[in-house]
Structures are given as C-alpha cells and as structure tokens.
Amino acid sequence: MSETKPVILKIGGSVITDKNGDLAAKTEVINRLAEEVAKANIKNLIVVHGGGSFGHPTAQKHGIKEGFKHDGQKLGFAETHHVMTVLNGLVMDAFVWHEIPAVSVTPSSCVITENGRIKQFEDAALRMLLKMGFTPVLYGDVTLDEKLGFTVLSGDQLVAHLAMKFNACKIVMAVDTDGLYDVDPKTGKNAKLYQHFSLAQLQTLKLGTSLAKDVTGGMSGKISELLPAVEKGIPVSIVNGAKTNRVYRALAGEKVEGTLIEKA
Amino acid sequence: MSETKPVILKIGGSVITDKNGDLAAKTEVINRLAEEVAKANIKNLIVVHGGGSFGHPTAQKHGIKEGFKHDGQKLGFAETHHVMTVLNGLVMDAFVWHEIPAVSVTPSSCVITENGRIKQFEDAALRMLLKMGFTPVLYGDVTLDEKLGFTVLSGDQLVAHLAMKFNACKIVMAVDTDGLYDVDPKTGKNAKLYQHFSLAQLQTLKLGTSLAKDVTGGMSGKISELLPAVEKGIPVSIVNGAKTNRVYRALAGEKVEGTLIEKA
Numbered sequence: 001m002s003e004t005k006p007v008i009l010k011i012g013g014s015v016i017t018d019k020n021g022d023l024a025a026k027t028e029v030i031n032r033l034a035e036e037v038a039k040a041n042i043k044n045l046i047v048v049h050g051g052g053s054f055g056h057p058t059a060q061k062h063g064i065k066e067g068f069k070h071d072g073q074k075l076g077f078a079e080t081h082h083v084m085t086v087l088n089g090l091v092m093d094a095f096v097w098h099e100i101p102a103v104s105v106t107p108s109s110c111v112i113t114e115n116g117r118i119k120q121f122e123d124a125a126l127r128m129l130l131k132m133g134f135t136p137v138l139y140g141d142v143t144l145d146e147k148l149g150f151t152v153l154s155g156d157q158l159v160a161h162l163a164m165k166f167n168a169c170k171i172v173m174a175v176d177t178d179g180l181y182d183v184d185p186k187t188g189k190n191a192k193l194y195q196h197f198s199l200a201q202l203q204t205l206k207l208g209t210s211l212a213k214d215v216t217g218g219m220s221g222k223i224s225e226l227l228p229a230v231e232k233g234i235p236v237s238i239v240n241g242a243k244t245n246r247v248y249r250a251l252a253g254e255k256v257e258g259t260l261i262e263k264a
Numbered sequence: 265m266s267e268t269k270p271v272i273l274k275i276g277g278s279v280i281t282d283k284n285g286d287l288a289a290k291t292e293v294i295n296r297l298a299e300e301v302a303k304a305n306i307k308n309l310i311v312v313h314g315g316g317s318f319g320h321p322t323a324q325k326h327g328i329k330e331g332f333k334h335d336g337q338k339l340g341f342a343e344t345h346h347v348m349t350v351l352n353g354l355v356m357d358a359f360v361w362h363e364i365p366a367v368s369v370t371p372s373s374c375v376i377t378e379n380g381r382i383k384q385f386e387d388a389a390l391r392m393l394l395k396m397g398f399t400p401v402l403y404g405d406v407t408l409d410e411k412l413g414f415t416v417l418s419g420d421q422l423v424a425h426l427a428m429k430f431n432a433c434k435i436v437m438a439v440d441t442d443g444l445y446d447v448d449p450k451t452g453k454n455a456k457l458y459q460h461f462s463l464a465q466l467q468t469l470k471l472g473t474s475l476a477k478d479v480t481g482g483m484s485g486k487i488s489e490l491l492p493a494v495e496k497g498i499p500v501s502i503v504n505g506a507k508t509n510r511v512y513r514a515l516a517g518e519k520v521e522g523t524l525i526e527k528a
Contacts, residue, residue, distance in 0.1 A: 068396070071397075074365040074396070074397065074398060075360070075363055075365050077365070077367070077398070078356075078359075078360050078364075078365045078366055078367050078398065079360050081367050081368070082353075082356045082357065082360050082368075085349065085352075085353060085356070085368065086353060088349075089346075089349055089350060089353055092342075092346045092349070093346065095342075096339070096342050096343050096346050099339055100342075101338040101339050101341070101342045102342055103341070103342050103345050103372065104345070104346075104349065104370070104373075105370075105372075105373045106368070106369075106370035106373045108367065108369075108389060109368075109369045109370045109373040109374050109389050109390075110373050110374050110386060110388075110389060111389070112388050112389060112392065120388055122374060122386030122388060122389075124374075124376050124384055124386060124408075125372060125373050125374060125375070125376060125386075125407075125408055126373075128376065128408035129408065132332070132338070132408070132413065132414070133335075133338065134338060134341075134342065143389075144388075144389055144392035144393065144396070149396065150396070
C-alpha cells in the first residue's frame with residue numbers, strides 16, 4: 001500500500017444507468033464522470049459502481065439474491081454477472097480513454113460471502129494494484145456464498161468493506177439526488193436537504209425501519225452499510241453524480257452541495 | 265469440487281480473432297464454438313481463451329510482458345486488461361446465449377506471478393464455481409508480478425496450472441491448424457501431421473530450441489507449457505478450432521482428426 005490513505009468513490013447505478021430502461025447505460029454521464037475523476041487526479045483512488053438497470057433486473061428475475069434454490073437459476077447467475085461486466089466495460093472504456101490507469105477487479109472472482117456478507121476477500125492483486133498507483137474499479141456483482149450457494153453483493157457493502165480495510169481518508173457517494181433529505185425528494189414536497197449529518201444523528205435513526213427510510217430519503221440501506229465506516233472516523237460525502245462537477249469537487253476537497261456525514 | 269475430474273478446453277486466440285487485424289474478433293467462430301461446447305454438455309468444464317489480436321498487440325506496444333520500467337506503461341497495462349475483458353465479453357455473450365452456465369473468472373483479480381510464473385492463485389471462488397457445476401472461463405491476461413511489477417500471463421500457462429491443480433481428465437487445445445506437424449504447415453511444404461505423440465517423443469525434443477520450434481510446427485512454447493501435465497498422465501488433444509465439430513468431437517470423446525499427446 002502506498003502511504004496516502006485511499007479515497008473511495010462510489011458511483012451509484014442510478015447515476016450511470018436509466019433504472020426504467022433495460023440495460024440502459026447513460027454513456028454521456030459515464031464519460032463526464034470519467035473526465036471529472038481524471039481532472040481530480042487522486043493518486044490513491046478506489047472506484048466502486050452499482051448495477052442499475054444492468055445487474056438489478058436480471059438478478060431479480062432469477063432470485064439470485066435469495067440464493068440457490070434450483071439448477072434453473074444457474075444461467076441467471078451467469079447472466080447477471082455477464083451484464084455487470086458489460087456495464088463495467090463501459091465504465092472502464094471511459095476511464096482508460098481519459099487516461100486513468102484504471103484496472104477492473106472482479107468481485108465474484110475474489111470475494112466469498114456468507115449469508116450475503118463478505119466472508120473472504122482474496123485481495124493480493126487489489127493490494128498490489130493500489131501499491132503501484134493503479135485505480136482499481138470494483139462493482140456490485142454476484143458472489144458465491146457459503147450459506148446461500150450464491151447471492152448478490154452490493155456496491156455499498158463493498159465500499160464500506162474497502163474503506164475499513166484500507167483505512168480510507170474519505171468516501172464520496174455519487175447518487176441521483178443532491179444528498180440526504182428528510183423525506184424522499186422524488187416524492188415528498190418541501191424535502192429538506194441535510195448539509196451535515198453526525199454519527200449521533202444517524203444512531204438515533206432506527207436504520208432499516210420505515211422511519212429511517214423516510215428520514216434518509218429512501219437511502220436507509222445505503223447509510224446503514226456505511227455506518228461502521230463513519231464510526232471509524234471516515235467522512236462520507238454524498239453528492240449528486242448527475243450534476244456536473246459535484247463529484248469532481250467532492251474528490252478534490254472543494255466546497256460542494258451535498259450531505260457530509262461525519263463522526264463528530 | 266465435484267467428483268468428476270474436469271475437462272479443460274483452451275480456445276486459441278488465433279482461432280477466435282484475426283491476428284492480422286486490430287481488435288478483430290471472429291464472432292461467427294465464437295458463436296459456433298459456443299454451440300459445440302453447449303452440445304458436448306460437459307458437466308465439469310473449465311474454458312481458457314487466448315488474447316489474439318486483442319491482448320497481444322496492446323501488451324507488445326507497451327512492453328507489458330517485460331515488466332514495469334516507467335509510469336507511462338501503466339495506462340498500457342490498464343488498456344491491455346481492458347481489451348482482454350472486451351474479447352472475454354464476446355465469448356461470455358455467446359456462451360450465455362447458448363445457455364452454458366459460464367462465469368468469467370478474471371486472472372488479474374486472483375493470480376499473482378513471479379517472473380512471469382504463477383506464484384499465488386487465490387482460487388476460492390473458482391473452486392466454488394466448479395463445485396456448483398458452473399463453467400468457469402478464464403483467459404490470457406495481465407498480472408501483477410512480485411519481481412517484474414507486472415507482466416503477461418498466457419492462457420497456456422493457465423491451462424497447465426489448472427489441469428494440475430484440479431487433476432483434469434483431459435485437455436483439449438483448439439488451435440488454428442489440424443494439430444502438431446513436423447514442420448510449420450503454414451510455411452513448410454508436405455508438413456506431416458502427428459496423430460499421436462508420446463511423452464518420450466516430446467522429451468527428445470529440446471523444447472524452446474529452434475529444432476523444437478520446427479519439429480512442433482511453431483507450437484514449441486505451447487507444448488513446453490503442457491509438458492508437466494502430460495507427465496502427470498493428462499492427455500492433450502490438439503484439434504483445429506477453425507473447423508466445424510472438431511472441438512465438439514474432442515470434448516465428447518469421439519474420434520477426431522488432430523494430435524493426441526499422451527504419457528505412454
């Protein structure tokens with residue numbers, strides 16, 4: 001590992017795909033984000049992206065998250081992984097084109113889960129990539145699971161795991177809203193954006209409950225995954241990846257509209 | 265691991281790409297081979313494919329095989345891996361389309377080499393895939409290397425490694441000639457095809473020398489990689505992947521034109 005603590009950038013599936021489409025990538029957004037990542041020029045960066053309309057509908061159709069029930073699902077597992085590599089390929093294409101030394105690391109090739117939680121992460125290659133100054137790119141993927149046979153591993157769980165493992169200096173979450181709201185801004189009127197959110201505030205929410213779901217504007221699951229990283233003192237900056245330069249500013253440490261979650 | 269010993273199929277880069285082109289995939293050949301693999305219906309199959317006009321020119325341009333010399337190569341390493349994932353994506357697309365439960369396993373995500381030889385293969389996911397009856401698909405790739413920084417890992421080295429690791433029952437090598445010739449059939453007149461080749465015959469050749477290069481019709485490096493597997497008693501069937509049904513027949517254990525290399 002190089003001396004500087006890594007920055008972890010999560011690019012939400014809803015930012016780079018059209019969730020209402022089928023395998024519908026927003027290639028212009030992918031291209032702009034690659035440009036912003038290149039411009040920020042972070043030496044020690046790990047990128048994780050979500051599945052959006054690539055991984056999710058395919059995994060759902062075959063019940064992959066719920067685990068192995070019958071042989072007929074195996075093709076669905078294969079297909080879900082394949083479509084995720086297609087989306088990842090579009091991201092890698094844009095990154096390499098923008099001269100980012102980005103190398104994809106395939107979660108299903110090196111992570112084993114147990115009941116959906118990361119149990120074993122064989123990370124020799126990932127560590128060497130970081131040490132040499134590459135930008136590893138991971139993504140939400142299917143995994144083999146010691147209890148379920150197989151399941152789905154979310155990009156958010158990967159982000160929290162990597163942040164803890166490599167003692168990240170910060171996490172930037174690019175989502176499709178301006179940050180964390182008191183009610184879902186897509187449905188609720190007068191939703192209020194939190195500019196700052198503390199660990200104490202987070203802990204008063206019963207994450208995972210419908211209250212928490214409301215209070216975090218539908219981002220309860222995401223926030224719940226990141227809680228241990230925040231507890232460890234890693235700040236999380238939630239910004240709108242659909243709006244130009246928000247990701248760049250968050251990466252570069254400039255003032256940016258969004259929600260900053262910090263321990264204190 | 266499931267009880268039956270696996271069959272390992274290597275699909276040469278020269279079979280599925282046009283080596284004279286640039287990123288020129290032979291999608292019709294890929295599609296036909298997927299059909300043959302599906303028809304053979306091998307329960308315990310591992311597939312490895314080469315890089316052809318995807319991996320090789322890119323790796324060569326940036327001197328990736330020779331190892332890390334300067335920062336400028338890093339983008340070349342990223343690009344070489346990326347183009348290999350593009351070729352792999354075309355293979356996976358055809359396999360999944362033909363209802364093979366095929367899952368790509370990314371060598372650069374789980375293999376570390378030392379001076380170009382496999383040093384560490386983190387194979388927990390690969391083992392679980394095999395155990396569950398999936399068809400893992402690997403490919404020639406770049407790798408991080410403990411001595412060289414990075415290098416290139418050939419599909420042939422992967423084949424031999426996997427055959428030994430999983431005690432394969434046979435190896436099928438799909439190449440772009442009818443098998444092993446006494447002289448290169450592409451340049452030499454009256455080249456004679458060996459139908460059978462024994463370990464003793466192989467050992468009399470000084471593999472890697474120009475004599476061996478002649479005697480194996482330009483396939484010296486390939487044969488040299490496979491020697492330890494043959495010594496272990498794993499038969500190697502070399503067939504022409506460019507000709508219809510040769511791969512199918514070799515997989516199904518039917519009589520097929522080609523060269524069979526056996527210990528005795």
